[in-house]
Amino acid sequence: MTKIAIFGVGLIGGSLALCFKGKPDFTVVGHSPNPRSVEKLLKRNVVDIATTDMAEAVDGADFIFLCVPVGSLEEYVQQLMQLPLKSGCIITDVGSTKASITASASAHLKEGVYFIGGHPMAGSERHGVEAASSHLYENAFYVLTPAEGTPQAEVDRLTSLLSLTKAQIVQVGASEHDDIVGAISHLPHIIAVALVNQVRGYNEHNTLYQNLAAGGFRDITRIASSEPMIWRDILVNNREVLLKLLKDWNEEISRFVHLLEVSDGEGIAEQFRLAGAFRKSLPERRKGVLTSLFDIYVDVPDHPGIIGSITSLLGNERINLSNIQIIESREDVPGVLRLSFRSQEEADRASELLSTEYKVHV
Ligand SMILES: NC(=O)c1ccc[n+]([C@@H]2O[C@H](COP(=O)([O-])OP(=O)(O)OC[C@H]3O[C@@H](n4cnc5c(N)ncnc54)[C@H](O)[C@@H]3O)[C@@H](O)[C@H]2O)c1
Numbered sequence: 297m298t299k300i301a302i303f304g305v306g307l308i309g310g311s312l313a314l315c316f317k318g319k320p321d322f323t324v325v326g327h328s329p330n331p332r333s334v335e336k337l338l339k340r341n342v343v344d345i346a347t348t349d350m351a352e353a354v355d356g357a358d359f360i361f362l363c364v365p366v367g368s369l370e371e372y373v374q375q376l377m378q379l380p381l382k383s384g385c386i387i388t389d390v391g392s393t394k395a396s397i398t399a400s401a402s403a404h405l406k407e408g409v410y411f412i413g414g415h416p417m418a419g420s421e422r423h424g425v426e427a428a429s430s431h432l433y434e435n436a437f438y439v440l441t442p443a444e445g446t447p448q449a450e451v452d453r454l455t456s457l458l459s460l461t462k463a464q465i466v467q468v469g470a471s472e473h474d475d476i477v478g479a480i481s482h483l484p485h486i487i488a489v490a491l492v493n494q495v496r497g498y499n500e501h502n503t504l505y506q507n508l509a510a511g512g513f514r515d516i517t518r519i520a521s522s523e524p525m526i527w528r529d530i531l532v533n534n535r536e537v538l539l540k541l542l543k544d545w546n547e548e549i550s551r552f553v554h555l556l557e558v559s560d561g562e563g564i565a566e567q568f569r570l571a572g573a574f575r576k577s578l579p580e581r582r583k584g585v586l587t588s589l590f591d592i593y594v595d596v597p598d599h600p601g602i603i604g605s606i607t608s609l610l611g612n613e614r615i616n617l618s619n620i621q622i623i624e625s626r627e628d629v630p631g632v633l634r635l636s637f638r639s640q641e642e643a644d645r646a647s648e649l650l651s652t653e654y655k656v657h658v
């Protein structure tokens with residue numbers, strides 16, 4: 297029997313619980329200090345057992361996942377060290393920063409207990425167990441930051457458990473993790489929030505700003521809706537890295553200020569070319585898709601039955617559709633559908649067929 301205790305069963309902890317629950321010989325215990333949350337976890341069937349009692353949660357646990365906000369992680373590790381833990385128990389966390397918790401947990405560990413920092417590079421702007429999904433981690437990277445001296449056998453044991461998430465596990469140094477994730481996750485959250493607040497200010501005097509905000513604004517600002525307390529903790533924890541990144545960001549913005557001041561159109565185009573080429577090289581990892589797919593994008597009018605019409609058109613021509621997705625950032629404007637096919641030939645046939653009625657982008 298493998299017992300897994302999860303503290304903080306929200307978006308990330310709840311998604312982990314759903315990956316483990318129901319697997320043969322696994323028991324998943326969720327902990328919350330709030331009795332109402334415990335009831336909710338049981339009602340939603342996310343865990344096998346839910347409790348407000350920390351000692352009960354960790355009693356005999358083989359793995360303990362700390363999925364609470366970054367600012368509470370160290371306190372949790374210290375509290376766990378006061379409790380009887382099973383010999384060989386692995387404590388891990390999912391916090392979005394890794395240097396401070398990896399150092400502090402390693403310093404407080406007791407004999408026979410291991411700490412291995414973790415961070416799944418998947419999530420969303422939503423929060424709470426209501427947003428949890430067993431598919432959240434599929435094909436995502438899941439970073440582990442074992443401190444020096446952690447036996448590789450223990451890292452392997454955690455890696456083996458995490459294979460149930462279908463994520464790709466990678467090991468990175470804790471400080472290197474914070475530098476990189478600061479740039480690709482924390483800085484973008486600051487930029488999104490600052491941009492929304494800039495426009496929010498203009499909108500106070502003219503609500504047309506809000507009404508005209510379309511795909512571009514929505515694409516870049518989705519993450520501005522993220523949970524404030526989660527992000528307060530992340531940004532404060534990684535402040536040194538972020539202060540340096542914001543200096544570099546100011547330089548990037550100053551470059552644009554200069555290009556505009558001197559009306560350097562070619563310079564501006566070059567910035568777009570450089571960014572576009574780099575962005576194109578980013579690996580695409582879509583949830584639940586393990587083999588490569590061939591996509592086309594279709595502009596569709598926003599009226600009922602449109603998806604049915606498209607799938608019927610394809611079905612009548614025996615073109616196999618593997619996946620269909622409404623591009624979320626345009627959810628309430630006439631939208632774009634992404635249609636995925638298993639072969640280029642099918643994607644080409646679909647494109648030819650649908651272009652007679654719709655605007656198709658390949
Ligand atoms: N949201 C993301 O995209 C994302 C991605 C990867 C990692 N993370 C990390 O995962 C952790 C959890 O984030 P989440 O997005 O699941 O948030 P969430 O709000 O969905 O879940 C947090 C859980 O912790 C509980 N909690 C909140 N404050 C607490 C406190 N002070 N003490 C104890 N419990 C508390 C909440 O009740 C909830 O169950 C954070 O450390 C975050 O940095 C988040």
Ligand SMILES: O=C(O)C(=O)C[C@]1(C(=O)O)C=C[C@@H](O)C=C1
Binds near residue numbers: 416418519522
């Ligand atoms: O997709 C999102 O909404 C996220 O914010 C996920 C995201 C990210 O920035 O990529 C956010 C925080 C994490 O710690 C890891 C992933």
